[in-house]
Amino acid sequence: MAKQQIVRAATRALAWPSVTVPTTRAHLHATQRYVSSTPGRRSKDDSFHESSSATLGKPGFDHEGSSARTDHTIEVKYPESTGEFPPEPKVQGRGGPHLKRTLAQFSLEGRVAVVTGGARGLGLVMAQSLVASGADVAIVDLNKEEAENSARALVDQFKKDNPDSKSADRATSSQENVSRTPKVTAYHCDVSNPDAVESTIKSIVSEHGKIDHLVTSAGFTENYDAISYPYERMKKLWGVNVDGTYLFATGVAKHLMERKCTTGSMVFIGSMSGSIVNVPQPQAPYNAAKAAVRHLAASMAVEWAHANIRVNCISPGYMLTALTRKILDENPELNKTWTSLIPMGKMGRPEDLMGPVTFLLSDASLYVTGADLRVDGGYTCT
Numbered sequence: 001m002a003k004q005q006i007v008r009a010a011t012r013a014l015a016w017p018s019v020t021v022p023t024t025r026a027h028l029h030a031t032q033r034y035v036s037s038t039p040g041r042r043s044k045d046d047s048f049h050e051s052s053s054a055t056l057g058k059p060g061f062d063h064e065g066s067s068a069r070t071d072h073t074i075e076v077k078y079p080e081s082t083g084e085f086p087p088e089p090k091v092q093g094r095g096g097p098h099l100k101r102t103l104a105q106f107s108l109e110g111r112v113a114v115v116t117g118g119a120r121g122l123g124l125v126m127a128q129s130l131v132a133s134g135a136d137v138a139i140v141d142l143n144k145e146e147a148e149n150s151a152r153a154l155v156d157q158f159k160k161d162n163p164d165s166k167s168a169d170r171a172t173s174s175q176e177n178v179s180r181t182p183k184v185t186a187y188h189c190d191v192s193n194p195d196a197v198e199s200t201i202k203s204i205v206s207e208h209g210k211i212d213h214l215v216t217s218a219g220f221t222e223n224y225d226a227i228s229y230p231y232e233r234m235k236k237l238w239g240v241n242v243d244g245t246y247l248f249a250t251g252v253a254k255h256l257m258e259r260k261c262t263t264g265s266m267v268f269i270g271s272m273s274g275s276i277v278n279v280p281q282p283q284a285p286y287n288a289a290k291a292a293v294r295h296l297a298a299s300m301a302v303e304w305a306h307a308n309i310r311v312n313c314i315s316p317g318y319m320l321t322a323l324t325r326k327i328l329d330e331n332p333e334l335n336k337t338w339t340s341l342i343p344m345g346k347m348g349r350p351e352d353l354m355g356p357v358t359f360l361l362s363d364a365s366l367y368v369t370g371a372d373l374r375v376d377g378g379y380t381c382t
């Protein structure tokens, strides 16, 4: 009410700037009340005030404010072992042959990109967009077997889309081949382990000759209310999402600086949860971790700008991966609540990240650094 009154008063003031200034005490009082932002005293007869100020204050109950609160009864645990993951759909022909014209700056021909968490989910689809754009890709994941299968599937799909492409290893051959089959490799690594990260970066450089780009997609979320969150799980969550991003980014930045590379760039995968608080599922540590990822991107962008290293963040909204599909199949109500909160009225597809990640890594975004690109169907606008 108070807000509407302020807007009305402001509109009147703008529309009639020459309105007579009230001189009597009664007039003055009325005008002051008109623009006051202090809530008025509660009136017994005001039914609107009654319904808009009443609350039971208990999370998870059907009452005023319930659509904007967390529900402590929702608990979702990230799979402990690879056997618990739902099967990932096969790599599909999303990239297509390079027949449609676009700006040459979008091409990643001749570049080597590392994608952490690239064995499945969003990381795998983003890796596919880099391969389709001409980059060689190193997939880094905790799940070695799935990473190897995905690496093979990416190359097979590229060959299907580009039947005349030829294998030519960039690390060992100087052949400038326009239609070259990208090289895709797989590495086992826990991104939260500094020694493992260091040795993985060394292996990638020795197999690919260099690294130009990094996408940090290794990460996960879990749902427990903050008080019940198991402390060890919380440390693990921050270790993978935050430390993992930090360790890979600093390792790759060091390599780019040693090479004096002028076109190095990185994309950190944050989440809209780094800017808003999701409802109804409680996930305080994840939200805080993704806020850290977003601000790491901005901080490193400033720190490494002198070395021509660009760092940006992509903050996806709700995306339909195999894992989110499984969670929603088991919780249909959650599906309804989530989509009702998205202005575009639907969840994102993993391939909706293909364009954004290619743009931010490529020379098409040479003056973009420290940005957070939200890919969320408008969720964070409301």
Ligand SMILES: NC(=O)c1ccc[n+]([C@@H]2O[C@H](COP(=O)([O-])OP(=O)(O)OC[C@H]3O[C@@H](n4cnc5c(N)ncnc54)[C@H](O)[C@@H]3O)[C@@H](O)[C@H]2O)c1
Binding pocket: 116, 117, 118, 119, 120, 121, 122, 123, 140, 141, 142, 143, 189, 190, 191, 192, 216, 217, 218, 219, 220, 221, 240, 244, 269, 270, 271, 272, 315, 316, 317, 318, 319, 320, 321, 322, 323, 324
């Ligand atoms: N799916 C969504 O709706 C959504 C929305 C916003 C942000 N995100 C973020 O996107 C990223 C990818 O999510 P996803 O939905 O594809 O998840 P996913 O679980 O499908 O894939 C994550 C991959 O990371 C790997 N991984 C996990 N821990 C690792 C570790 N310690 N070291 C190396 N690899 C590890 C997993 O093995 C898996 O292959 C995450 O950072 C996630 O927080 C996802």
